[in-house]
Amino acid sequence: MSALLASLLIFSLFTSATSLSSNYYAKTCPNVESLVRKAVRDAATSDKKVPAALLRMHFHDCFIRGCDASVLLDSKGKNKAEKDGPPNISLHAFYVIDNAKKAVESACPGIVSCADILALAARDSVVLSGGPSWDVPKGRKDGRTSLASETLQLPFPTFNISQLQKSFAQRGLSLDDLVALSGGHTLGFSHCSSFKSRIHNFNSVTDVDPSLNPSFAASLKKICPVKNAKNAGVPMDPSSTSFDNKYYKLIFQKKVLFSSDKALLDLPKTRNLAAKFAGSKYAFTNAFVNSMIKMSSITGGQEVRKNCRVVN
Numbered sequence: 275m276s277a278l279l280a281s282l283l284i285f286s287l288f289t290s291a292t293s294l295s296s297n298y299y300a301k302t303c304p305n306v307e308s309l310v311r312k313a314v315r316d317a318a319t320s321d322k323k324v325p326a327a328l329l330r331m332h333f334h335d336c337f338i339r340g341c342d343a344s345v346l347l348d349s350k351g352k353n354k355a356e357k358d359g360p361p362n363i364s365l366h367a368f369y370v371i372d373n374a375k376k377a378v379e380s381a382c383p384g385i386v387s388c389a390d391i392l393a394l395a396a397r398d399s400v401v402l403s404g405g406p407s408w409d410v411p412k413g414r415k416d417g418r419t420s421l422a423s424e425t426l427q428l429p430f431p432t433f434n435i436s437q438l439q440k441s442f443a444q445r446g447l448s449l450d451d452l453v454a455l456s457g458g459h460t461l462g463f464s465h466c467s468s469f470k471s472r473i474h475n476f477n478s479v480t481d482v483d484p485s486l487n488p489s490f491a492a493s494l495k496k497i498c499p500v501k502n503a504k505n506a507g508v509p510m511d512p513s514s515t516s517f518d519n520k521y522y523k524l525i526f527q528k529k530v531l532f533s534s535d536k537a538l539l540d541l542p543k544t545r546n547l548a549a550k551f552a553g554s555k556y557a558f559t560n561a562f563v564n565s566m567i568k569m570s571s572i573t574g575g576q577e578v579r580k581n582c583r584v585v586n
């Protein structure tokens with residue numbers, strides 16, 4: 275009986291969380307969507323790396339403490355924030371969110387959360403890259419905690435399929451969501467450090483991961499020798515500024531960068547879905563939209579921050 279009560283209590287703690295809706299700001303900040311879109315578009319015009327950065331930022335935000343803009347907080351005093359944690363290497367373009375927040379604050383002060391701005395910016399980034407659009411549910415609140423140590427809760431690029439499944443399941447996301455959201459890797463750039471273990475000293479038997487296409491592996495080794503330049507790396511896919519289904523074709527050609535990408539072939543369910551997405555951009559983008567809405571509805575915060583970098 276007490277176990278039942280306890281689990282009911284825990285359940286209600288999590289679900290007392292914010293319920294989101296598409297028209298959340300219809301009365302209080304009717305122009306929020308166009309203000310955010312403009313900030314993202316202006317930035318992306320002068321820096322092609324912006325859309326990928328914002329999509330990844332939203333994913334990182336949602337996977338730690340829910341989508342509560344914890345990823346946007348700066349370190350303060352002794353507290354090292356998420357953005358200064360170990361797997362932060364490709365997190366950048368925080369200034370875009372600052373610009374969007376400034377525009378939104380001057381139109382409707384104190385109303386729109388940073389977490390909502392980031393969710394909108396991620397959607398706008400996909401649209402700007404030629405991907406699908408969707409209605410973003412809004413009404414998230416911003417959190418008051420950001421800990422560098424918690425970035426270790428993010429999935430690693432070395433994860434196998436069961437580790438990935440577990441990481442997603444802990445956030446209420448399914449294997450279908452894993453396959454669809456991994457398609458985010460159609461955009462952006464990876465540093466050598468994220469896949470180096472596959473092309474040098476893979477194990478005691480072989481130097482290069484045998485699940486990599488040999489000529490692809492050879493080209494990666496040229497860009498990423500044992501001692502590479504700090505900023506060296508490669509695009510996630512050859513069409514890395516366009517949101518398409520190429521990523522899934524590359525998985526079957528053994529030309530994806532991370533073990534976590536190629537792991538999608540390791541279960542019949544995920545393999546079949548990857549094959550379906552490789553064959554149909556439409557099937558991919560539909561599934562991506564559904565899974566993005568699911569991921570971006572993991573809520574967590576308490577307040578509407580005035581400045582996305584500091585708690586109120």
Ligand code: HEM
Binds near residue numbers: 329330363463465
């Ligand atoms: C399934 C587990 C995932 C793992 C293990 C993973 C891992 C990584 C790694 C290691 C990088 C490269 C970082 C670097 O070296 O700079 C990266 C980049 C990226 N990831 Fe993921 N990721 C995952 C899921 C996702 C999801 C769900 C999304 C979004 C829907 C996403 C979007 C991106 C984007 C857009 C980039 C490029 C960032 C840029 O160019 O700035 N990833 N990911």
Ligand SMILES: *[C@@H]1O[C@H](CO)[C@@H](O)[C@H](O)[C@H]1NC(C)=O
Binds near residue numbers: 357
């Ligand atoms: C990433 O973290 C390191 C320390 O772990 C820090 O020096 C660096 O500034 C961080 N990068 C970003 C983009 O915040």
Ligand SMILES: *[C@@H]1O[C@H](CO)[C@@H](O)[C@H](O)[C@H]1NC(C)=O
Binds near residue numbers: 434435436437
């Ligand atoms: C994945 O890795 C974990 C941890 O190393 C291991 O326990 C598990 O057996 C692996 N699963 C598969 C399917 O390889």
